[in-house]
Amino acid sequence: MKTILVIGGGVTGLSAMYKLHKWKKENKSDIRLILTEASEELGGKIRTKKANGFVMEAGADSIVARKANSLSFIEELGLEEEVVYNATGRSFIYTEGELKPIPTESVFGIPASMQSLVESTLVSAEGKVEALKDFYTKNETFTKNDSIGDFLEYFLGKELVEKQIAPVLSGVYSGDLKDLTIASTLPYVLEYKEEYGSILKGFEENKKKFIGGGDKKFFSFKNGLGRLIDAYEANLEDVEILKNTRVTNIKKTSNRYQVMLDNQDFIEADYVVLSIPHTAAEVLLDDQTVKAEFAQLKNSSLISIYMAFDAPDSMLPADGTGFITANSHDVVCNACTWTSRKWAHTSAGGNLLVRLFYKSSSAEYERLQQMGQEELLQVALHDINKSLGINAELLASEVTVWSESMPNYLITHPQSVKALENKMETIYPGIIIAGCSYYGVGIPDCIENGERTAKRITDLL
Numbered sequence: 001m002k003t004i005l006v007i008g009g010g011v012t013g014l015s016a017m018y019k020l021h022k023w024k025k026e027n028k029s030d031i032r033l034i035l036t037e038a039s040e041e042l043g044g045k046i047r048t049k050k051a052n053g054f055v056m057e058a059g060a061d062s063i064v065a066r067k068a069n070s071l072s073f074i075e076e077l078g079l080e081e082e083v084v085y086n087a088t089g090r091s092f093i094y095t096e097g098e099l100k101p102i103p104t105e106s107v108f109g110i111p112a113s114m115q116s117l118v119e120s121t122l123v124s125a126e127g128k129v130e131a132l133k134d135f136y137t138k139n140e141t142f143t144k145n146d147s148i149g150d151f152l153e154y155f156l157g158k159e160l161v162e163k164q165i166a167p168v169l170s171g172v173y174s175g176d177l178k179d180l181t182i183a184s185t186l187p188y189v190l191e192y193k194e195e196y197g198s199i200l201k202g203f204e205e206n207k208k209k210f211i212g213g214g215d216k217k218f219f220s221f222k223n224g225l226g227r228l229i230d231a232y233e234a235n236l237e238d239v240e241i242l243k244n245t246r247v248t249n250i251k252k253t254s255n256r257y258q259v260m261l262d263n264q265d266f267i268e269a270d271y272v273v274l275s276i277p278h279t280a281a282e283v284l285l286d287d288q289t290v291k292a293e294f295a296q297l298k299n300s301s302l303i304s305i306y307m308a309f310d311a312p313d314s315m316l317p318a319d320g321t322g323f324i325t326a327n328s329h330d331v332v333c334n335a336c337t338w339t340s341r342k343w344a345h346t347s348a349g350g351n352l353l354v355r356l357f358y359k360s361s362s363a364e365y366e367r368l369q370q371m372g373q374e375e376l377l378q379v380a381l382h383d384i385n386k387s388l389g390i391n392a393e394l395l396a397s398e399v400t401v402w403s404e405s406m407p408n409y410l411i412t413h414p415q416s417v418k419a420l421e422n423k424m425e426t427i428y429p430g431i432i433i434a435g436c437s438y439y440g441v442g443i444p445d446c447i448e449n450g451e452r453t454a455k456r457i458t459d460l461l
Contacts, residue, residue, distance in 0.1 A: 005269040009037030010044020012435040013275035014232040015450025038246040048226030051396040053348035058400040062218040067444035077231040092323040109168035112207040127159030149177025167326040184409040278437035296416040301360035311392035
């Protein structure tokens with residue numbers, strides 16, 4: 001009997017195990033399926049917390065509808081009736097001591113119409129004129145493997161990128177735009193430049209993809225994203241799920257793998273899926289050449305702070321859903337989501353719920369990571385008071401530190417992943433890397449990666 005072990009109970013591991021379990025039932029196979037999770041609950045970076053009528057997502061807070069539409073997990077898990085969509089509204093950039101709106105017709109801060117460029121309050125007249133060179137400057141050198149920051153700055157000018165695009169795009173992809181490739185961020189900007197001769201014209205011609213399509217761009221579930229994890233777990237009735245079980249080492253023995261556990265027990269497996277962060281996967285394997293490839297991958301850190309106030313969310317600026325901070329010395333957070341405004345299900349009484357993000361790319365992060373939870377809350381309260389003028393009673397809070405847990409897709413990332421895949425296939429055939437450390441950070445990306453990993457194993461079976 002073949003044994004398949006999935007290490008890591010995040011959404012990638014659960015997706016892979018769900019498909020393996022489904023294949024086992026459909027083919028009446030006698031394979032043994034085991035999933036190990038080091039913590040006491042499944043979910044990985046999906047962690048739904050509830051307190052005083054508020055729903056708070058300590059990790060990921062939504063699913064991109066456009067990416068999820070091609071997948072069948074919602075229907076298969078019976079979650080159709082529990083889906084809730086985000087409310088729309090404008091986003092702001094907090095700069096120079098005030099909130100300035102990001103133009104409505106923009107994609108990641110990139111203008112999707114001439115009107116959007118003209119009406120921006122974030123960029124000077126000189127910066128707007130400089131952006132027009134996009135219409136008459138040809139691309140003769142940039143490829144998909146070049147820096148997205150260099151690409152956008154070359155054609156759209158430094159000011160538009162620094163003041164309007166970089167705050168948004170860096171927030172989404174957790175890194176300096178100079179270090180991120182076109183391929184790993186916005187591959188279509190290169191296509192637009194080639195097809196239309198202009199990035200701005202390309203976005204204008206295709207803006208319905210990004211700006212149209214109604215309000216349903218992101219979704220969650222009535223009781224939070226944790227409902228997705230619960231649904232996966234409920235559909236794994238013929239899987240051995242070992243929580244509070246940490247894997248300590250993996251050794252190759254003949255054609256199988258001996259997987260050591262922290263309780264001194266071990267599992268003999270034919271196939272192993274490493275659906276854990278690359279930093280956790282690296283320490284399980286002894287081969288130094290493989291370790292060297294893992295070391296090429298980089299992570300960043302993040303502090304997430306939720307605060308619920310005894311105040312209505314109508315205190316917020318009208319039609320707004322949050323802000324990003326840029327070039328500010330009086331507000332420390334990198335971004336703030338007005339959660340109760342964006343997601344009605346998160347605040348049963350309509351009171352204000354906000355979420356602040358503090359990233360390791362910030363100059364203040366080293367100081368912040370030395371603080372305890374109460375000190376961090378004081379920093380967050382100051383930021384809310386300074387940016388929004390709110391000073392109300394705190395009803396609930398949730399502080400989460402994601403230390404070295406957020407993948408950074410640097411320019412070298414695709415080559416690093418390919419080199420690691422090749423080494424693993426040669427030295428550890430049957431052990432498959434999976435998850436956001438390598439193949440995409442969005443929930444649909446992780447689910448799709450899990451499904452592909454499962455198919456790779458069932459094809460071998």
